[in-house]
Amino acid sequence: MNLLPSIRRLWHSIAPRTSSDVEEEFLSTLDAYQEDLVRKGYPDEEARRKARIDLGQVASQNEIYRAAAGLRLFDELGGDIRYGLRTLRKNLLFSAVAILSLALGIGANTAMFSLLDQVVLRLLPVSHPEQLVIVRETGNHYGNSFGADTISWPMFEDLRDNNRVFSGMFCRFPATVNMGYGARAAQIPAELVSGSYFPILGVGAALGRTIAPDDDAVPDSQSVVVLSYSFWRSYFDSDRTIVGRTVALNGHGMTVIGVAQSGFDGVELGVPAKVFVPIMMKTEMTPHSDGLKDRRRRLSWVTAYGRLKSGVSVEQAQLSLQPLLHGILEVEAQQPEFTRNTTAQDRELFLRNRVELLSGSENGLRSYMRRPLWLLVALTGAVLLLACANLANLLLARATARERELAVRLAIGAGRARIVRQLLVESLLLAGAGTILGLALAFLAARILLRIYLPADAAAEFVVSPIPDGRVLAFVVGLMFLTSLVFGLVPAFRGSRTEITLALKDRSSAVSAGSISLRRMMVGVQVALSLLLLFGAGLFVRTLRNLESLGPGFPTDHLLTFRVDPSLNGYSDEQTKSFYQRLDVNLKNMPGVASVGFSVMPILKGIAWQNAIVGKDFEGAPIEEQPVLNHVGPGYFATLGIPILAGRDFAAQDVGPRNWRHDTYAVINENFARQYFPGRNPIGQRFGLVDEMVPVSPQDIEVIGVIPDRKYRDLRETPPAQAYFPYFEDAHFRFMNIYLRTQADPHLIENELRERMRHFDPHVPIVGLQAVDEQIGFSLRTERLVASLSAVFGGLATLLAAIGLYGVLAYTVTRRTREFGLRVALGALQRDVVWLVMRDGLILIAAGLAVGVPLAFALSTLVRSQIFGLRPHDPVTLVSSTVALALVACLAGLIPALRASRVDPLQSLRNE
């Protein structure tokens, strides 16, 4: 549709003729008449005068035209808007506060809600996403697991083949692979998928075809790969001839069979998959763990999804699957891999494991962000409420202040409807300006929030749009207009009912008693809400401070880390071993590096290798949590700055390819010693590992050293029981996390280190080079975001409440000037008058606090999990936020109180 002509038509129907056109016509008529008059014998000046008397003035002609053409409503509205703008400009402070508080309310809410919507609420972009569920097993696991939502491959097969509730099931496994294409190489996230993945999701191909069940029938047979649409565009430049070509994944040639449909990046939000590979290629894609051919039933690694048959609810499906799972567990419990290391009690617990169905759109990022995001949405909701209360308060205050103006307008004949319309136009102007500004704010804020929340590389591709979707937009804008209408209408109607004579006589006290009690209530609400926000801000800021100041227990400044994985390049165990040995020497000789530590598992990244241990001294003892294990090199503890409390550190001669045979050494922490060797000297004690493939007998591992308890997975944890082995003790070598203690600022040698690594081995990319301080900073981003936003909101809320209180008291003072004057004239002291006003304010503050404190207590228990190092009812935070709020409020009240005390009795009484 061509828009321009229709706009022109619309405009023409509103204003068909311009004012100059109308005036020109009128002038020509006037002139003709005037000439006639002259011809009839009138003198020139007389003729001119008579023409204008008979026909009218040129200036008013356009108005006549517009009235005749039915444009009066528009003209009047335009006048209202102009008048409204003028009024708003005249009260610049009022307008600024109102618009800004609205903009803030709208902006913060839109941004937070669209983040919540897109990250936590929205479903996968597949057909009927509400039917998709993740099938997981809850309870004690007894075995190895790649994550809480995973199950074993045999269990997936059993569930897939025997269930009656799903129209189909598929599974997936996320992996990182090295991809080579032409001269380029990259490490990319890949999704290993069962053949039913694409058909059941209902995701098609943009180009070529997707993986079909046939591609996924025989292990190692189908070397095919499907590219994600965004990866095809960015990495292959939308090359349509890519289908049929070969790319190397982990050095294995794979044929590209297609490109998945646009917008689909796998089933895990936040970690967009770039390629999809049949899960039968597991051996090739993950060279060191082969869950497919490894038929162990307690090795969980696939995430299983099912599509519910139509009409089957999640509860029904859960009920139907439970006996199926129970049957599978009974089989598993009889297998030697289970019976070897478990007691009858374990078996009984194991058989109580249950099936749980999660939404198919669920993922790690979601469950991690759900609570903090809802918390922030609640916080911003409170801010919006405050902004509304503030706006209402301001509009009420202004309506009262304008009673005189309105009375004058009524007195000179303005209609009441006209006045209501005028006031409404003004509040809509405010709301409109606030909304526009707020949406601009939201757009910026959402971008920033996404940057903070997601790792930089994910944020770049993450398809969360900063533009809120239509529903959110409609909701927010609707809400704002509703607010401004409600709070604009109340004073508008009250204003239009103004008793002219009373208002003109300046006895407004008689008129607006109702509005002041409403305003007092608003102030009470503001004080209560501000207390909630301040208290919350106090809790979150102190949580962040606790986490930052406590730290992991060792110094993290001047500490640099990165990760390498030569095995992905196809290096053999021997080659990898040699790589690490040479790298150790190379890095130790690097200028600016004080010491180097190797560790298989990264620290403070929320992950850990956990395994059950055995020992003759603690057989049969119930164990709450499996200890955390790691392989480290000599010098690891020294590099991290963890002292050896007893015994010794690993030495170079402890490092050797012994593959879990006798005389393996271990360094344990104090917690480990307390739990497993209570009351004994841990040095020289022995234990073994529970492992079905390579069991390590209870005599094999000897404790040679003890370190103090330090945090391992994250800053919030109490250090778990930990045991460390020399890093060459592992059967295979894969990735390694390397820690460097530097002499100078670690950032200074980052580039040099990259260069050095490129020289050292150009084929092995280094991943995640970062200062540990930065890594910790990133891991605390949620806490930091919550703390800083709640602090800003808390401060703002206090300010808004103070403005509200000031407004109410200032108004009271103006109203009671005569009374105060009289009191002073009769001998009241200044402080008596101050007290009179302050008492009023204190009652409001006290009422707000009386509501706020219990509410804060009740709500703080809801955020218990977000708090660290203090109790939800922390008295220090409560008292300090209450005192701070009360102080600010009192200060705001003191200003009008002091003004009241300076009332000149003569002046105030003369005004009568």
Next chain:
Amino acid sequence: MTKPVELPQGTLEMLILKAVSLGPLHGYGILLRIQQISGERLEILQGSFYTAVYRLERRGWIKGAWGHSENSRRARFYSLSTAGARQLKAETAKWTDMAAVVAGILNTKTDEV
């Protein structure tokens, strides 16, 4: 001199339609023609004339276009549109009917009642 007549509401528009039905006229021309036909007996109130012209143009009963008057002055000429002609016919019929009825009533002698 004859007595001036005040126009009943709404009739001015009818008169304008009639005036332009005889041929395109500019505003002042319409005024003159009405005066002339009525024998200078009609008094047109200030402002009401152009209000009526604007309203008629807005309704599409007359069409305005710029042109040049007899003394070559730029002026806006109005002519009757088809819709305007229909309207004039309807109004004229209505008016004649009403006038006849009213006149009939007023002319009735007392004994005829």
